[in-house]
Each structure stands twice: as structure tokens, then as C-alpha cells.
Amino acid sequence: MSMEESAYVRPTFTKLPFDKKERILDVAIDEFSRCGYEKASINRMVGRLGIAKGSIFQYFGSKKNLYFHIFEHAVALVKRSLKRVKAGTEGEDFFIRLAKSLQAGIYFIRRYPRIYQIYLKMLFQEDFPFRADLLKTIRLFSIDYLRPIIEEGVADGQLREDLDPELAAFFLDAVLDRFLQAYCVAYMDSGLGLYQADEKAIEARIKDCIEMVRLGMAAGGPPASESVAKSMEHRA
Amino acid sequence: MSMEESAYVRPTFTKLPFDKKERILDVAIDEFSRCGYEKASINRMVGRLGIAKGSIFQYFGSKKNLYFHIFEHAVALVKRSLKRVKAGTEGEDFFIRLAKSLQAGIYFIRRYPRIYQIYLKMLFQEDFPFRADLLKTIRLFSIDYLRPIIEEGVADGQLREDLDPELAAFFLDAVLDRFLQAYCVAYMDSGLGLYQADEKAIEARIKDCIEMVRLGMAAGGPPASESVAKSMEHRA
DNA sequence: CGATAAAATGACCAGGTGGTCATAATAGGG
């Protein structure tokens, strides 16, 4: 996870001792996650860091570059996390994979809550340039992640064979994303109690949600299965 | 749709000629929708309006009040729109109601695109106070809207009787919301082509999505129905 | 008309912003 060769960092920063680099990025991430891009203040950062303001501009050139560098870092973390889940669930049942992917999302947010905050705050602030690029990268990756899993599910006969993979990807993206949002933003959970819920509650709700994805809401379908619940128990 | 008695408006503004009031609110809505709350500039507004800066503060007291007033207005519009759809689909099939609700959302956004933008930009910028209140109002209303419809669907036997209404509300909220977001924010549609799509495409995709909500994704369920498609044709 | 009340105005304010750059401190090499 080296960030040395980032396009947004000047060599001066690269040569810094590791600890100092980490501290700087940590404070910057904290500031951006708390305030969003616009309200984040370089003055406040250097105040907390105890370094000169000029140094930040020596390291990154501009506020925007600093933000992009952090974003780049964040994207790398997400990609790595998704890759691991994908590889770690290869060949498993489609709905199990789905449940584990969602669970992994929750873990990621627990581990890097500030990074998820930064992402959320950027989501609908289309004003600043490159948002399109940033968003494109993330969303496209989410599709690149889901599509193959869906297609495998169809190939294996777990999903209806007439399933439109694009529609399914959109649908799953919607539900998974909202689940994560509900977990860490108040009033997004429609009273389900997802907001900052504990492990147990999350696990149960993931199971419920996946069941609903599986069977839909209409009456007259097949009965609810127990497979997701069973397989999730193992990893707690 | 009178806004006269708003808590955020001073009498001086109320007494203004209707046209001037409209123009002021129009410019303010435009500014907030483009820039979000933080970046929106009172200077720019009065520049475009050709009035003195002091006047805005005479009318609203503060930037925040102006924003709240507009938000209040927006919430009223949404409530009205939802009420109409609900009343206008009373007694119809659950999934038809769902499709029509989503369609109504699209109409609303087409008619008031800037208001939806304001809402989106506020969504995850939790910095400024009262965001909690604003969000609470909107989300709770969304639940108040969906819950009864779901319960009627269960009572009528269209939905599985063991359906958890809270979970269903969350689930539908997730899908409907994302559908609207994908319609008006780039890269949110997972390649489905929803972004600024035309009437025909939207209608088709609504149908597809509702079918997926109905039947789920698993193989072996009942075949897709034609009822939603048929009933939607009538209103085009 | 004149007097009074109400509304519009814009110069002005303090505070904050991202960003700069001459200068000072430090590090590295001979």
C-alpha cells in the first residue's frame, strides 16, 4: 500500500519520515471527513499538526492535490478490500457471497469510518471538478465487482436465467449502498435500527435483506431459505 | 401553497409584490442547488437580482433562514406530490402503486430539478446544524408514505404475509431513492442508462425494477407478470 | 403639501480562506 508515487505528492513529502507522513495524512483525513472539502481548513490542519502552513503547500502544492491524494489512497483501500472478499468467496453460493460482501462493507466502514465519510460527502457535491472522475472510478469498480458475481450466479443456476445482469447490478448496488449508508448516517434506516447497530443486529438484518433480494416481496413464492443464516454463523 | 407564514421570513418580505418574491426565491434556489449551502454566495445572489445585499438580510435575517425557508417550501412540495399519488392510487394493486409512486418521483424531479439537487447536497453534509431535523422530516415522511401502502399490500394478500413491514419499507426506500438519484446524477446508474433518460426508457426500467422487487432474483420462482406493464401504458 | 413610517441601499466590518515567498534553519558532502 505504498503511496510514494502519487501524482499529487511532491518529492519533499515522499522523503519525509514515515511517521510524520502518517500523522499529516491522518490529520488531513480527519479534517476532510469532518468538514467536507469546502469547509476543511488548511489553517486548522497545520494548527493541529504544529507545522507551518507553507509546508503543506510544499508537500502537495494545493488543497485540491491533498484531497485527491487522500482520495486515491481511499480508492486503493476499497479496491483491496473488495478484491479480498471476491477471492475469498470464489465458488460459493451467490447469496452467501452477497451477504459476505455486505458484511465486508460494514467491516470496512468500522475500520475506516472517516474514509467512508469523505466518500459520502463528495457524492452529491458535483461542483468541484474531477468529482466525475472520482465517482466514475468508484462506481465503475462497484459494477466490475458485482457483474461477474451475478453472471456466475446465473451460470450456476442460482439466479433466474432470464435475469438482466445490468438491472441486477443496479438493484444490488442500490440495496447494498443504502444498507451501508443507513449504518453510518442517522435517519437513513427507515426505522430498521441499522444506524450504528451492533454486530448481532447487523448480521440479522443482512440476512433479512438478502432473503428479500432472493425471494422478492410478492406472495406465493417459495418459502424462505435457511442457507444464508447458516453460512453466516461460521464467521462470527 | 402560501409561504407567507413561514418562521424564517420577516414581514417585510411577505409584503413584497408576488413577482419580486418569486424572483428572489428563484435566484436563491438556483444558487443553493448549484453550489450547496456552504459555497452559495449571498453576494452572487444580490448581484444577479440587482438588489442590495442588506435587503436579503432584511427579508430573511440570515443565510441560514433563507435556506430553511426554501427547504420548508421544498418539503411542502414533496408532501403535496406524495399525497396526490397516494390518494390517486388508493385501492390499486400494490406493485402498480409502487410503479406509479416511482413515476411520480421522476415527474417531480423533472418539474423541480433544482429542489431535488438541494436535497441531495444536504444529504451527507452533516456539518451544519438542523441537518438532522431536515433529514428526519423527509425520511420519516417517506416512511409514513410507504408503511401504510405496504400494510395494505399484505392485508390484500399481494405481499407475503410474513413480510416485515419495516424491512420492506427500508428495502423499497433504498431502491426507489437510488432510482431517482441515478436519473439525475451521473454514474449512479450502474450502466443501466437511467441518467437523464427519456420517458420511454424510464417507464421500461421502472417496470423492470418493480418486477425484481416482486419476484426477487432467485431461480425457481413464479414467472414474471405482465400486470405492471399493462397498467402503466394507460397513463402515457 | 409635509410628516412620519417603512423599506432599500451599499460602504463597511471582522474574520477566514487558499496560497506565496523571502528568510531562517537544517542536513549532507567535501
Next chain:
DNA sequence: CCCTATTATGACCACCTGGTCATTTTATCG
């Protein structure tokens, strides 16, 4: 130890912000 190149520094800049308020303009009414 000195000289040079690199890095750190913070005073300073122009700019913009939301907000104020004394003053002027406009409307109201007798």
C-alpha cells in the same frame, strides 16, 4: 568546519464571506 542544497517557516497577500447599520429613498396618510 564550511559551503551548498534542501526544507521549514510564518508573516503577508488578495480575495471573499456573512452580516451590520447609518443614511437615503420610497410609500403612506392626514
